[in-house]
Amino acid sequence: MTAARLDGLAAAAAVKADVARRVAALRERGVVPGLGTLLVGDDPASRSYVTGKHRDTAEVGMHSVREELPATASQAEILAAVDRLNADPAVTAFIVQLPLPDGIDENTVLEAVDPDKDADGLHPTNLGRLVLGVDPATAVPAPLPCTPAGILELLAQNEVPVAGKHVVVLGRGITVGRPLGLLLTRKGTDATVTLTHSRTPDLAAEVRRADVVVAAVGVPHLVKPDWVKPGAAVLDVGVTRVGTTESGKAKLAGDVDPGVADVAGFLSPNPGGVGPMTRALLLRNVVDAAERSVPA
């Protein structure tokens, strides 16, 4: 058996087409949605992600504003840049690219973002709304963390059911695993979730019970073929640089062993799976914020 490919580029294109249509409608009303980014330091991976985000905004007709600080920036300088983005009327919503350099208190920086301008859904107010919003029908509207929302969208577009299914999430990080567990268990989504992490005693046994596996830990090829229930859907979120090619390009490895393709029913490639969805859902968060800012 060879797993069907959960094509993130195709699913992201569909999300972006919808975003582009909504941006055009807002522009007709004189509103130009804008994404801001704040990049601190010169990590090449972070820089390339941020550059990708600016390319995406242009594709859907959005404005974008890029703030950059050197790796030596102090916490006060970073907070001042956050305040500029909070105050900039051209910025509908923005992200602070993570991770921040050593010595910077990430949580303090995330808390300084205006919750109405939080494109990542990582401000405590918005994470709190996610916790409180067990029933999305009655929840206060709030941006959802982009990777978890992108994973649900990728599954939905490929008609992989999660309601009544057992989802095993590997990783309890704040951008993926933890908020994904909250999203999956909301009313209407109705998955049952096991949230595992580096101290889980028998990860293989947990994964074997899963109808859907989401691997977001950053351990190359951690999930082995004999861990996966035949026919399960497997989403490969983590990426690790495992060296460089002869031409100097980074060699990347996902969290899922390539042999899993012979066992799984569905598999998201990496790259080309969840990464493009994360970026598409970021754009959706910005257009959602822009629509909330204008009267209906």
Ligand SMILES: Nc1nc(=O)c2c([nH]1)NC[C@@H]1CN(c3ccc(C(=O)N[C@@H](CCC(=O)O)C(=O)O)cc3)C=[N+]21
């Ligand atoms: N505040 C914040 N928000 C984030 O959403 C955030 C962050 N910080 N820090 C780092 C992680 C990582 N992340 C990725 C997004 C897209 C791809 C992506 O599009 N990857 C392509 C490959 C891109 C390439 O080749 O460089 C793919 O998977 O096909 C990857 C990684 C967002 N993150």
